[in-house]
Amino acid sequence: MKRTELIMGMPITVEIIGTNLTKHFETLFDYFKEVDARYSTYKPDSEISQINNGLPEAKWTDEMRMVLAICEKTRKDTKGYFNIKHKGKLDPSGLVKGWAINNAADMLRKTDISNFYIEAGGDIQVSGRDAEHRKWTVGIRNPFNIKEIIKTISVTAEGIATSGAYVRGQHIYDPFHPDRAISRVESLTVIGENIFEADRYATAAYAMGEKGIGFIESTPGLEGYMVADDQLATYTSGFERYVVSA
Amino acid sequence: MRKYFLGIVITIIFVAYSTILRHQHSEPIVAPASVSQNNSTGPTSTPAPATTNTTPAGQYKDGTYTGSVDNAFYGNVQVSATIQNGKITAVNFLQYPDENPNSIYVNTSAIPYLKQEAIKAQGSSVSIVTGATFTSQAFMQSLSSALSQAMQG
Numbered sequence: 001m002k003r004t005e006l007i008m009g010m011p012i013t014v015e016i017i018g019t020n021l022t023k024h025f026e027t028l029f030d031y032f033k034e035v036d037a038r039y040s041t042y043k044p045d046s047e048i049s050q051i052n053n054g055l056p057e058a059k060w061t062d063e064m065r066m067v068l069a070i071c072e073k074t075r076k077d078t079k080g081y082f083n084i085k086h087k088g089k090l091d092p093s094g095l096v097k098g099w100a101i102n103n104a105a106d107m108l109r110k111t112d113i114s115n116f117y118i119e120a121g122g123d124i125q126v127s128g129r130d131a132e133h134r135k136w137t138v139g140i141r142n143p144f145n146i147k148e149i150i151k152t153i154s155v156t157a158e159g160i161a162t163s164g165a166y167v168r169g170q171h172i173y174d175p176f177h178p179d180r181a182i183s184r185v186e187s188l189t190v191i192g193e194n195i196f197e198a199d200r201y202a203t204a205a206y207a208m209g210e211k212g213i214g215f216i217e218s219t220p221g222l223e224g225y226m227v228a229d230d231q232l233a234t235y236t237s238g239f240e241r242y243v244v245s246a
Numbered sequence: 247m248r249k250y251f252l253g254i255v256i257t258i259i260f261v262a263y264s265t266i267l268r269h270q271h272s273e274p275i276v277a278p279a280s281v282s283q284n285n286s287t288g289p290t291s292t293p294a295p296a297t298t299n300t301t302p303a304g305q306y307k308d309g310t311y312t313g314s315v316d317n318a319f320y321g322n323v324q325v326s327a328t329i330q331n332g333k334i335t336a337v338n339f340l341q342y343p344d345e346n347p348n349s350i351y352v353n354t355s356a357i358p359y360l361k362q363e364a365i366k367a368q369g370s371s372v373s374i375v376t377g378a379t380f381t382s383q384a385f386m387q388s389l390s391s392a393l394s395q396a397m398q399g
Contacts, residue, residue, distance in 0.1 A: 013374075015373075117373065117374055119374050119375075119376075122375065122376050122377045123376070124374050124376055126374070130373055136373050136374065137371075137372040137373050137374070138372060138373065138374045138375070138376055139368070139372035139374070139375045139376070140375075140376055140377065141375050141376065141377030142365065142367065143377070145367075146377070148367040148368075149367065149368050149372060149375065150365045150366065150367060150368060151365075151368065152368055152372055160376045161376070162376045162377050164377065187377065189376055213360060214360065217359055217360055227365055231364060231365050232362055232363070232364055232365070233362065233363050233364070233365050234360050234361070234362050235360065235361055235362075235363075236359065236360060237359040237360070237361070239361075240361075
């Protein structure tokens, strides 16, 4: 059974194999709505907006403290390229999506569901097998043509995240040069042990520009596929083991 | 150069979008080749002169319609659609997430383990698609809002 809802300004899809119980979907979509209500910088009453408007630290929720601590750890893990401070405000959205998908996947596993995927705005966590008992197949979208798939990978437990600047609307900044566009990289897809790792590293590596794929190569547990503006893809040494031949 | 490229990207998405619309509506919608040129003049929103004598079978009434501001998660997207003779003749971005006009070239440090290939389209079917689609999703929402206004006239 598969359901899609529009939450956080993007479609979120959950497919669970072998169940028609709607309660699982309702629980997950309710969770994503809660995350949106707390972390959306577009909602003036969200906790993150209140913090950006001066809410004293003593009033922050424990979860917010934890998320901001993870953001700070990620900043250090990524040589400072992952940085939620932009124009004097905190924006943890580069981490919260992957974190929330990962939490949602944990919620399903705790109810003994093992064959599913959760996808939010192109970031994915898979688990187990699809309805035909095959590995899940994930297509990497062509950044030059949204209708096309340029690579198919198969996975059973991984997280896959793609960062990019489609429609030339840059949503990731190089924290060391915030006024510059990120050069030449059209999209960067990262496969990690889970979507939390894949998403935070995809965000940081994308901000590094062309050097990002080298950063993914040198980080244990991650593989990546980068598409540059000359339509050339650069990929890491272990990426090919995921590739389904065309 | 960037604007030219932007125009191409918008044209691609626009053509894709109009293909979707074509499936949804019986009236054909022709994506004009001039979209990129129109866009290169920048985000302007001048109302088209209302013409009463040339209202063809098209479902949209002439004019320029401003779409809703849609949250692309990392920024807002808003478009306007210009309808002439019942057809979309221009789609302009009024807002989208922090466009930076500057571009720099960063040397890639040579890493011997990395491999390269030219990208090419694949026909295989997949369960799930990964890609950074926020802005294009929001683009479609904003455009459909503009077009629904055009239908109401």
